[in-house]
Amino acid sequence: MTCSWNTQRRWDRRTILRGIGVSMALPWMESIPVWGQATAATASNSKPPVRFAALFAGNGFHSKEWWAEGDGASMKVGRVLKSLEPLRDQMLFIRGLYNQEALKGNIHSSQTGNLLSGAPLASGGEIRSGTSVDQWIAQTYGRNTKVPSLVLGCEKSNPSVHKNYSMLYSSHISWSSPTTPTPLEIYPALAFDRLFKEEVHQQDQSVLDAVLGDAADLRRHVSQSDRRKLDEYLDSVRDVEDRIAQAGKRGELQGWRPTMEKPDRERPADGIPQDISEHMRLMCDILLLGFQTDTTRVTTLKLNNDHSSLRFPHLGVDYMIHHLLSHSDTEDWLKVNQFFVEQLAYIATRMQTIQEGDGTLLDNSMLLFCSSMMNGGHDASQLPVVMLGKGGGRLETGKVLDYRDAPNRQMCRLFLSVLDKFDLHPEQFGDASEPLPSV
Structure with a gap:
């Protein structure tokens, strides 16, 4: 910039x-x-780049099983987060943040459309939100790659209106501008093509x-x-x-290079997989391929819409859609929660096996996992937030941060902290003017 x-x-x-x-x-x-x-190291960009990904799961989580306490390998977690136990030293569990604008409207759409921006939402079917944190990064730092931003989803956008707010807000977490939700790719084959169809790979500019x-x-x-x-x-x-x-x-290795020059798997089949488990896993793999080949450094993955209509027969839970399941803390709801968190665990575990210099791909990434409400009762007074990865040494992980009693606990303060790690320093982001302490 x-x-x-x-x-x-x-x-x-x-x-x-x-x-x-x-x-x-x-x-x-x-x-x-x-x-x-000036040194050869600063000129050659010898360190691996930092990647950012935001993963979203709609409708919140089991109200009694989303928790964490303690530090590092001794950290204890609720049953929703069980699959993250092996990654506790890479985890930052953040409690108490909230989105002020989400409390001003109604439910679902008005709680989701500004989750990554904190911007006021237009009602009455009009579309106006704010540029999301992933796109702030993509429009600057992301330009160094072939695909500045990869925006993936596993459920189609909903164009209807709910409680006087457009359901497009429920369908999009990434916004390129206040009036433009970033185009969402839900077809794995087309997402793969966007990364790899062109043979020429755009390397970092001088x-x-x-x-x-x-x-x-x-x-x-x-x-x-x-x-x-x-x-x-x-x-x-x-x-x-x-x-x-x-x-x-001449073939002499100088500085950082991507761990792969081309994908190590075949292009997915056309269409949308009928099995939601297969669909999500394909999108997770595409996110990983984008980072591992340095084709993109910024990705959002919306696992479902807020007010989702997904079903989960592979879990033995096929009698009710996701949204209705979220309204009570049943064991079936817990199974669905665990399935969603397992997607994050899969990505992070794979990243941890990919070596980059003295660290791993996970060490050089920041993964944000969140929802627009704490639970299916539409409670947005505090939001579920987990981060994984050390951000190239810029994040201190293996701890729980509790801001419930803090005077200024806006979610947008976390976004200012994230932007700061990418050397982006806006004076204001959403309703926040200073980053979070300890992040």
């Missing part, structure tokens, strides 16, 4: 050139009191190219001698990049 340089800008030791997903320190210049250095606009603006505000110094500095960075590129062509 290019900055605008001007004579009123405050210069300090932290000033850097910025581009999309890139920052580069400046050398010392007489015109401004800035120190910095670090230098990413910051040239910012450098040109700076150049107009420094002395003649500093312009020469800046040009020499940028030329040296370009030389490092060129040498690294040539080494790569």
Whole structure:
């Protein structure tokens, strides 16, 4: 995201050139009191990229079995989260966050359409929400890949109206703009094609190219001698990049490379699988393929709609649709909850087996799992939130964070924390103006 340089800008030791997903320190210049250095490591992007995924399960969870307490390997979890027990050291269980706007409307649509943005929703069938956190990341950091954002779902959008709100809000968690829900792909074959149909894979752009606009603006505000110094500095960075590129062509490994160059499985069959278990697993695998091949770094996976009509015969639960099951804390409802969390556990477990340098794909990712209400009674006073992965060392995991008694416990504070990990620092996001402490 290019900055605008001007004579009123405050210069300090932290000033850097910025581009999309890139920052580069400046050398010392007489015109401004800035120190910095360029190295082969910063120029070559040698570290694995950080990935972000948001997974959504509608209608909340069993009210008595969604909980966690303790730290690390000794953490205890409720039965809904049982499949995450082997991943406790990678888990951040967050309690007490809420979405203020979700309490102003009615139920379902008005609780879901702004889950990832915290924006006010238009009623009366009109469509207006806010740009979601995944798209904030995709529209900047995500541009470094072939597919800036992959938006997947396992249930078709519902175009009807419920309680004076469009059901499109119940069907979409990702919004590219306040009036545009991001197109949702529910066909595994078409999602696969979007990732891999074109043979040419778009690699990261040059670090230098990413910051040239910012450098040109700076150049107009420094002395003649500093312009020469800046040009020499940028030329040296370009030389490092060129040498690294040539080494790569000779087969010499330099810096991070994706663990796979092409998919390791066949294209899924056309259509939508009749078995919801197969459908969800295919979408999980496509999410993994996108990250593992570095075809995308931002994905949302909507496992179902809020107010969902999915059925679960493979669980022996076929007498009632998802939405109606959610209205009481039965053992069958618990089975369905566990099935949904198992999708998250599958993704994270697979990620943990994929080595990337000194860590794993899970170490270099942030997985957000949430719903628009705590339980099927439409309780949105606090939301179920779990995060997995260390975000490239930027997240401290293996702990429970409880904000129930905090004065400012907006869900959007969590999103500001996530954006901060991607070097995106909006002054305001939804109803929040500061990130969460301890995240």
